[in-house]
Amino acid sequence: MPKTKKQFAEIREEKKSLIIETAIELFAEKGFHNTSISEIAKKAGISKGLMYNYYESKEDLLRKGMYSLANEFIQNIDFNRNKVLEKYELLTFLNSIIDHLKKNLKFWKFLYAVINQPVVFKILEKEMEIISEPMTKMLVKYFKSNGFKKPETEAAFLNALLNGVCSEYIFAPESFPINEVKKKIIEMYNLKSK
Amino acid sequence: MPKTKKQFAEIREEKKSLIIETAIELFAEKGFHNTSISEIAKKAGISKGLMYNYYESKEDLLRKGMYSLANEFIQNIDFNRNKVLEKYELLTFLNSIIDHLKKNLKFWKFLYAVINQPVVFKILEKEMEIISEPMTKMLVKYFKSNGFKKPETEAAFLNALLNGVCSEYIFAPESFPINEVKKKIIEMYNLKSK
Amino acid sequence: MPKTKKQFAEIREEKKSLIIETAIELFAEKGFHNTSISEIAKKAGISKGLMYNYYESKEDLLRKGMYSLANEFIQNIDFNRNKVLEKYELLTFLNSIIDHLKKNLKFWKFLYAVINQPVVFKILEKEMEIISEPMTKMLVKYFKSNGFKKPETEAAFLNALLNGVCSEYIFAPESFPINEVKKKIIEMYNLKSK
Amino acid sequence: MPKTKKQFAEIREEKKSLIIETAIELFAEKGFHNTSISEIAKKAGISKGLMYNYYESKEDLLRKGMYSLANEFIQNIDFNRNKVLEKYELLTFLNSIIDHLKKNLKFWKFLYAVINQPVVFKILEKEMEIISEPMTKMLVKYFKSNGFKKPETEAAFLNALLNGVCSEYIFAPESFPINEVKKKIIEMYNLKSK
DNA sequence: CATGAATGAGTATTCATTCAT
DNA sequence: CATGAATGAATACTCATTCAT
Numbered sequence: 158m159p160k161t162k163k164q165f166a167e168i169r170e171e172k173k174s175l176i177i178e179t180a181i182e183l184f185a186e187k188g189f190h191n192t193s194i195s196e197i198a199k200k201a202g203i204s205k206g207l208m209y210n211y212y213e214s215k216e217d218l219l220r221k222g223m224y225s226l227a228n229e230f231i232q233n234i235d236f237n238r239n240k241v242l243e244k245y246e247l248l249t250f251l252n253s254i255i256d257h258l259k260k261n262l263k264f265w266k267f268l269y270a271v272i273n274q275p276v277v278f279k280i281l282e283k284e285m286e287i288i289s290e291p292m293t294k295m296l297v298k299y300f301k302s303n304g305f306k307k308p309e310t311e312a313a314f315l316n317a318l319l320n321g322v323c324s325e326y327i328f329a330p331e332s333f334p335i336n337e338v339k340k341k342i343i344e345m346y347n348l349k350s351k
Numbered sequence: 352m353p354k355t356k357k358q359f360a361e362i363r364e365e366k367k368s369l370i371i372e373t374a375i376e377l378f379a380e381k382g383f384h385n386t387s388i389s390e391i392a393k394k395a396g397i398s399k400g401l402m403y404n405y406y407e408s409k410e411d412l413l414r415k416g417m418y419s420l421a422n423e424f425i426q427n428i429d430f431n432r433n434k435v436l437e438k439y440e441l442l443t444f445l446n447s448i449i450d451h452l453k454k455n456l457k458f459w460k461f462l463y464a465v466i467n468q469p470v471v472f473k474i475l476e477k478e479m480e481i482i483s484e485p486m487t488k489m490l491v492k493y494f495k496s497n498g499f500k501k502p503e504t505e506a507a508f509l510n511a512l513l514n515g516v517c518s519e520y521i522f523a524p525e526s527f528p529i530n531e532v533k534k535k536i537i538e539m540y541n542l543k544s545k
Numbered sequence: 546m547p548k549t550k551k552q553f554a555e556i557r558e559e560k561k562s563l564i565i566e567t568a569i570e571l572f573a574e575k576g577f578h579n580t581s582i583s584e585i586a587k588k589a590g591i592s593k594g595l596m597y598n599y600y601e602s603k604e605d606l607l608r609k610g611m612y613s614l615a616n617e618f619i620q621n622i623d624f625n626r627n628k629v630l631e632k633y634e635l636l637t638f639l640n641s642i643i644d645h646l647k648k649n650l651k652f653w654k655f656l657y658a659v660i661n662q663p664v665v666f667k668i669l670e671k672e673m674e675i676i677s678e679p680m681t682k683m684l685v686k687y688f689k690s691n692g693f694k695k696p697e698t699e700a701a702f703l704n705a706l707l708n709g710v711c712s713e714y715i716f717a718p719e720s721f722p723i724n725e726v727k728k729k730i731i732e733m734y735n736l737k738s739k
Numbered sequence: 740m741p742k743t744k745k746q747f748a749e750i751r752e753e754k755k756s757l758i759i760e761t762a763i764e765l766f767a768e769k770g771f772h773n774t775s776i777s778e779i780a781k782k783a784g785i786s787k788g789l790m791y792n793y794y795e796s797k798e799d800l801l802r803k804g805m806y807s808l809a810n811e812f813i814q815n816i817d818f819n820r821n822k823v824l825e826k827y828e829l830l831t832f833l834n835s836i837i838d839h840l841k842k843n844l845k846f847w848k849f850l851y852a853v854i855n856q857p858v859v860f861k862i863l864e865k866e867m868e869i870i871s872e873p874m875t876k877m878l879v880k881y882f883k884s885n886g887f888k889k890p891e892t893e894a895a896f897l898n899a900l901l902n903g904v905c906s907e908y909i910f911a912p913e914s915f916p917i918n919e920v921k922k923k924i925i926e927m928y929n930l931k932s933k
Numbered sequence: 934c935a936t937g938a939a940t941g942a943g944t945a946t947t948c949a950t951t952c953a954t
Numbered sequence: 955c956a957t958g959a960a961t962g963a964a965t966a967c968t969c970a971t972t973c974a975t
Contacts, residue, residue, distance in 0.1 A: 387949080576858050
């Protein structure tokens, strides 16, 4: 008796997850071009051929990996609000972004390993917009509605600052004083409630 | 008339510079792994064989390239002072770093392309310290001598901020408002001399 | 009510036909090596596994395909006569061969795609004899009994001519003037009755 | 002291010829898809890498091979005449084509092995026109200027006939009575001088 | 009878590096 | 000092075939 469709679908989903997670991990550790398909397959405990059963190519693996990470990030942060942002919400945003960073170091490493390679970035342009666009929009809106004189500059500044903080933390999670730095940012923007 | 030894040495040095500059340019544009030795040789107008006469390997090219860039950067910035930093000097530092960024975009692209690839970074660890170590030291010293409560945190913060600013500017030199952001940093630290 | 043995056998035969026809079609369109088992299975609406239930291998598919085509061709043409061929019968032969060509373009494409690949042809040597041997025999017999001086040469000539006609027609069915050419052959051999 | 440009050019030409000849031979023997680059390299006594130093890809090898064969054939046959064809010239054409066939069996095998594979033919469309176009033109012109009623049909017929003759001869050079068949064609068209 | 997940050997292609001249 | 022909190991990807269910 053959396996049911559902059984097959389950197997597929499990394997797909296993493969993409392994790939993300290796891309994060070693970069895109230094990771071979053989290596991914070996680490995932499957054959090279099977990988191609689930993903079209190495690029596909990269794109799908980035896509799922980006979406997962977006859901965690929740930019999608139409009403005006309150101060406490920017605080929430800051907290959640730094929380996500601490808890998902691997994913952030993947992100930075990947976007700083010109050729690799080209592959991901579309997927990257999922993250960058709503984030910038939200920041601009916040600074605008809170009476900052140059909201675009403010957004660019905070964006750069967060980018740098992530970058430094990824680079040396042990020694970079991320909590102290977060406190400083909160004070800078006067975000503490009460 | 045969060339003198000195002339030979000069030719040698010129060729070496030409090669390394070509390599840096290509690494910046396309990343380390997407640039082939053949390409570098072709663009530099020499043969592959000759390249190996001057540099041991592709890795060597990378290391020497980074080394020369780092030194050139250090000389431009001049961290090496033992006396206490004055405010106007931090201003100078900030100005010169952003100036250097604007004028040497290619080199900064190279830097970011290269340090964010874990495997490639491994090759460069030693060379990177030339830049990062004195910079951090200088910042810490400055904040300490200017009465900041947590000089290490302040240094880490400013470091991250500058890192982020460079990263954003490299990514989109046209649209990132670097001058406005610089102004904001100057105000933040109250650096404007009157 | 469970299916009877006979019904099962019928289903089997239908599936087998479906598979082999699909295979022939694809081999004709894309060549043997450019057609994958997956593709055949997909187009036939079955699983790869099932295909192996009916046929041993890709080669087997090719051989059985050729075998069935060859037999179908032979039955259409009816070479198997012991009595001496009359003129009108050669006319019939010519007509039926060209008719078959026009109506079964796919099969002829398959034939030519396949026999002109040396390695593939090796696989089919036995099956090919089903066609070529009786055809040559018949022609030789005809020319002999009709008083031609060199029946073997005549047979070889007509064989080559028909081979070329088929080849040209397969290649460009729209532009090759097959009817005019047929007329010319009929005149050449003075085959028109009365 | 480095090799001179001329020396390098010589080496290149020799190797290029060696490679392409080996490739043609193998494509003729085994077909395009059944011949691997490794095999070609091995038979030519060079490394796979070197092949790619001289030819861009396997397809390039095929195209360049066909191109050179086609040109060599064209030069042997000499279709390029503007004046009206005389009878003895068609005889010359027939003779030279069959001569070429006998002497260059490998090349003709290559041709037939290659053009009958749909996918492979696509690659060669442009190169094939070098042969087919002038040949058809010449035949049509001949039949026209010699008062045949349907010159296009005549050309198509002769074309098909020659195609078939070549095909049969390639297939069984020992047993196909090519000389007898040639004689028959000469008689058919009444080409014998005097 | 039927499925499609899984394998592994095979293929074209790239590229840092060596070396004879 | 200078050349580029030559190598070989590595890489992404394909596909006929097997097999547990």
